[in-house]
Amino acid sequence: MTDLLTSDQAAALLHVSTRTLRQLRQNGLIRYIAITDRKILYRPEDCEDYIASRARKASECPSTNRRTRRTSTSTSSSTVVGFMARQAAKQNGKR
Incomplete structure (x- = not known):
């Protein structure tokens, strides 16, 4: 017997924490054995399976990769328009 x-x-x-363990159990993320409604026990292999299921491989974020840099492919030039000029253009367009 285990x-x-x-x-x-x-x-x-x-x-x-035991509270986190209870939440894992209630969310169905870890297996358990219910001896009674109030007596809950866990098998060591179920805990190990849970740990194995949470293993992740780190991946490099593409935005921080030094080999790739963002370059602008746009050839158009942009113009900054002041707020008051924009408001005046709106007012002239409504009339």
């Missing part, structure tokens, strides 16, 4: 872990032991194994 040794079963209490909520405190499983939380310590996962390095989370």
Whole structure:
């Protein structure tokens, strides 16, 4: 028979609080054994499976990759228009 872990032991194994462990269980993210409605135990292999399911591989953010730089492909020049000039153009267009 497999040794079963209490909520405190499983939380310590996962390095989370018992409250977080309860939320993981309620969201269906970790398997558990319900001995009774109030007595919940965890198998060590289920905790290890949860840890394995959370493993991620870091990926480099493309915006910080030094090999690729953003370049402007636009050949048009932009013009800054002041707020008052824009308002005057709107007023002239309405009349």
